[in-house]
Amino acid sequence: MTIAFDNSYARLPERFFHRQPPVAVTAPKLIAVNRALARRLGLDPDALAAPEWIEVFAGNRVPEGAAPLAQAYAGHQFGGWVPQLGDGRALLLGEIVAPDGARFDLALKGSGPTPFSRRGDGRAGLGPVLREYILSEAMAALGVPTTRALAAVTTCEPVWRETPLPGAVLARVAASHIRVGTFQYFAAREDAEALAVLADHVIARHYPGAAGPLGLLEAVTEAQARLIARWMSLGFIHGVMNTDNMAVSGETIDYGPCAFMDEYDPAKVFSSIDQFGRYAYGNQPKIALWNLAQFASCLLPLMGEEGPAIEAATEAINRFADLYQAEWLRLFRAKIGISVAAEEDAALITGLLSRMAEGRADFTRTFRGLAEGTAAAEFADPASFAAWEAEWRKRLAAEADPEAVMAAANPACIPRNHRVEEAIRAATAGDFAPFHRLNAVLARPFDRRAEAEGYDAAPGPEELVTRTFCGT
Template structure:
């Protein structure tokens, strides 16, 4: 018996040059790690059916669900600023799309499903570590209120994956509003395929931005979503780690959790990714990189706008709106983090002053801001004098606020997917123990609620627990 899912596959109906038809490659012995019951129900799927042998076979790629039209998507991209004219889904298969009861369309993709025509020299597989990482991080981001791809399920394959050594293999079932990227547009722009660019732009507008008319309005809409997304990342201390153009989703979702990390000690130049040797994607650089990526997107749309002076000027003006949108959203989010609901001209300087003190002492980002609500923030500073000076001005500022503590508790999580906790779950899963993975997911599913039994998960790492480098995992 084959699992049946209610697919309606709009991307598969696009011309053949948008994708390569490709079935998943079966694995030796699939085993269930987790099914995300709440997400399955949101998608109109039966979580119990996904946990049956037929469901696990489909999640592993051993059978193709009824109604699926599996394919690998074509795209290109700038990787660390270097142009790569063809990338594409080298280890991911889009099974199809489902439409929720609310009319929301969602991709269902198997990541680690075997070689495709875009794999280059890769094996198309995923080791268990990157699958565990993406499941934990993407679901934590969703719980934190960040637009993101989601994890529907994870399964083991019963086969080794060879990286530096043999590792257990796994497959992640990823859900996204779509997997269309800036790099998807770049793929066709580089080939001077104006027809494909027009088809793609119309598809994106219909799917993500209904009511928008024309490529310039599309650029405006994408710019707004990206500005708000990056501001949200910054407010939580999240570092994506690999903001290549093929990792910027046109939908405005966070996509691809490779060498990502959350800050422990705060500094704007903090980098975790082992492949980001020059700090291109450091925490404080993320807004500037987003603008750079949007400029590449704009250049792809110019042929649809008429690549003359007025079109270039209009596209530049659209992208130049990013800083103001970003700053306004950043200030709104950080005001809430310090308990402010109103607006005064000095607020930006007040917030910047706290961040400067934190950077100077490598103070824990999450614990300082959560500590403002609990009265424990001073404990995060080795030298409390600068913070106490700041705190006096801050208390004067929030004196007239109706309920600053409630505002701060709603804005500042107690629990984030700290790097050492994620690595702990990965190590255990690699050895076949998924209990730390399940426990961490449960803690992170309610990030804003203090719970005595979970207090250890709110702690910063000890010096010997710190994770200073994260890895892509491909």
């Protein structure tokens, strides 16, 4: 099988990237091929499991038509400015145009060092590769814009972190890998020509209806408002919302120390490196706005006179709050069975969330339990829920089929942290069966079925995962 690559990013000026092949590994072995995604891309999933494509996914072979390169970008990491980051352990192999005309990047993560590695080894451990595979595919099944996992392979080589770990490589698919940090890289160098080329490229690729740099800013702001509201509606915590981890396409990118909440807590943090809670669950909307402000500052040189440009950019990103709130309300209304909006809905939703925080209620099980009659059992004090439930039942009287609305909005299964860790531990010991079972369950997260039994359970005290790690 050959892929008809059409590598538009590789046709941009050379200062946008560094061209290099991936670094070969010893003896790659296939972990998984995402057959559904392969078909979406117009590829033969059986062919992708053949030895020659295992070699491609490991970085031992560059397919015909590919143009491997490491992308340059900068970024704010936990608020601190880093003028050069870039792909330190990843390579963009090329771009695939699917049968319907949609364009996708195909990249390798863990493919060896690049000039952007900053003394790193450029490799990925098996655990982080499996975590990203599980989480990104679960997010796709939940309807969240996201990068995807096409395949994963082991390398049969150790990766050294605190201890030696088994190595792996992930084949990642994205609408693109262009980040806010990509714009920051050129803005910091006062390279207005590169900024203009990049803005035109992003508009043509992602937002063809956008009118110039201001239109691009407005479009990215809208996409991020929808994305963050979706995260919040599912209890998802990204964990490392640096500007180099914000894709201008509006996709979730870079699944490092990410996690889904068990008990609802707006201040919840899992990331081991987020010591001060900058990227806590409840902070994600305002961090997205902060990142958009950095994006806006990059576009100012392209927007004409300084005063009017600043005013227009400020107005554009200030729309984020209203866009986000409208989408948040729409999503949470559905989660409690409401399809026809009313003024009192916001208070009803926040009332439930307040009780969930006080009662240490499980986020996913509480919302799913509204339709199934089991929500009260999630509260330390069921009486607190009962008081809210009475008002909620009155509100539902105006709804035609609230149970169907809730069933479509609330998953039964999410990638619970203890289940993800269980799969990683087993795979590290050579048993990939739990990984494959978990992916099969998460591919249909809204369905109740026999093979998913037990996967909706909250962790017991001995199963709690309180910290997650980025893997670098």
